[in-house]
Amino acid sequence: MKIVRTIAVLVLALTIAACRFPADPEGTTDEVEGAVLKVGELSELGEADQQAVALVAYNLSAEVRISRGDPHTLFNALEEGRLHLIAGALPMDTPFAKDVALTRPVGKLERDGDQVDQVLAVRQGENAFLIRVDRAIKGMQP
Numbered sequence: 066m067k068i069v070r071t072i073a074v075l076v077l078a079l080t081i082a083a084c085r086f087p088a089d090p091e092g093t094t095d096e097v098e099g100a101v102l103k104v105g106e107l108s109e110l111g112e113a114d115q116q117a118v119a120l121v122a123y124n125l126s127a128e129v130r131i132s133r134g135d136p137h138t139l140f141n142a143l144e145e146g147r148l149h150l151i152a153g154a155l156p157m158d159t160p161f162a163k164d165v166a167l168t169r170p171v172g173k174l175e176r177d178g179d180q181v182d183q184v185l186a187v188r189q190g191e192n193a194f195l196i197r198v199d200r201a202i203k204g205m206q207p
Contacts, residue, residue: 087192094125094194097149102127105139107153113172114152117185117202121150124201140164143188150185150198157182166195170207182207 102122122129142148170182
């Protein structure tokens with residue numbers, strides 16, 4: 066019985082060690098770190114977006130490469146991994162929210178007299194990258 070318990074504990078320990086949570090199934094963090102952060106620009110980057118992108122790039126020791134385009138093209142590129150981040154007056158309640166992961170707020174947007182949280186978008190499922198982005202922008206005041 067003692068041997069069975071020892072084997073069970075060993076198997077459990079090896080299983081836990083094999084799990085990398087959170088993970089980037091597509092390797093976004095490894096791809097960006099020390100290289101290039103590819104940012105999709107929905108609209109001209111305001112101060113909050115510029116600061117957020119700079120903080121993320123600094124945190125990952127990456128250069129920034131910005132691509133401009135219409136929302137559908139940019140979000141498609143993000144989903145396919147051709148972009149790492151989308152910025153540019155992106156509201157928390159974006160219609161694309163179901164297809165991407167959203168960061169903590171980086172600022173506020175004015176819409177119809179109301180204030181809504183402004184966020185960045187990253188590829189869905191790239192949880193380790195999302196955590197790195199969120200940590201980089203943590204000190205920003207929404």
